[in-house]
Amino acid sequence: MTARIGVVTFPGSLDDRDAARAARIAGAEVVSLWHDDPDLHGVDAVVLPGGFSYGDYLRCGAIARFAPVMGTIAAGARAGLPVLGICNGFQILCEAHLLPGALTRNQHLHFRNRDQVLRIESAGTAWTNAYQPGQEILIPVKNGEGCYVADERTLDELEATGRVVARYLGGNPNGSLRDIAGISNEAGNVVGLMPHPEHAVEALTGPSLDGLGFFTSILKHLAGVPA
Template identity: 65%
Template sequence: MRIGVVTFPGSLDDHDARRAVDLCGGESVALWHRDADLRGVDAVVIPGGFSYGDYLRAGAISRFAPVMTEVIRAAAGGMPVLGICNGFQILCESHLLPGAMIQNDHRTFICRDQRLRVESTATAWTSQFEQGEEITIVLKNQDGQFVADEPTLDRLEGEGRVAFRYLGENPNGSYRDIAGITDERGTVVGLMPHPEHCVETGFGPSLDGRRFFTSVIERVVSA
């Protein structure tokens, strides 16, 4: 199974994401922000970093990159897409996911191991988790506060589209402790923590990140 990982100017976790894909049994494919062809991939990961320097607003410029035109089209057709950190911001800016990401409420960068609760296993990227399971994933962000209006938050809750929730102290002020969400079909998922840093023994606090990638591989192969 081929999983594309997009590199924008300013991406810094793209190599980690490609390594995670390969370690978990997939074949990673490098995609460049100027590509107008997804090269036959079966899924896409939009990694973390500071695309285009976040000069306008985190993810706002990336939304207009040629590759995102293709990602948006593929997502509409049901292709699984995972946005991690800056990737989550880009998915919100692209309107593939609702809400927005703004600066952390404490106005500082944060880097730590973060406990999460799995709220939904009904997505292409979370099917190998258990509902309500507690996992630990690396978190590092400056613009990690997920915000949305009350009707949007109620809809996400009511439709079971909150994928992950922060446990313990809320690290960035995200509304309702939301760490990750999914679209209506469960194929597009965005989250702030970094599963690609939790796939290899001796690197990161756990191996909990592996199941993001093995979940989507299983989903596509069995489709």
């Protein structure tokens, strides 16, 4: 049976259609989820896309964290539902306390939009099992508040438990501590990633096809295929 991937649309979402397209290219059935509807309509996994949810007022993701759909997603995530937060979605996951730390203003105070080399540090999550540990990939990054911060104890714990999912190579675009580009929760079903894999799934529009692995990974995970 085809896996059903839900993609949430918040007011201000920009990349929901791109995330949906990437999931379709990977082979999933895509279900559109609305921020004001707590029903997940039987999806097997959820993507929180990039953009500026609720205009990024207060803090990025701070209002979206209280959306009706997020209550259901948070409960599902704690019960094992796979959730991928991309850029603004990563910010929402941190605001919802599904991931530790926070995303703050880029240290150089500029919006950064460029193709970025990442190193996959963990291939043991629901969203990265199609990669090899240490694999280098090229996908776009575009953010103004992408600087990942956490206290030293949290950073040490993320490192020690293999929860740093991806790290920036060839220059840190936003000042993230320890060059962290993405992290996971302890169970590996929730992943937050600042760069945009959904913009690297087609040769015509992306700098590579390297982002497709995030979407094929979740299909492997849902099918029970060993990493």
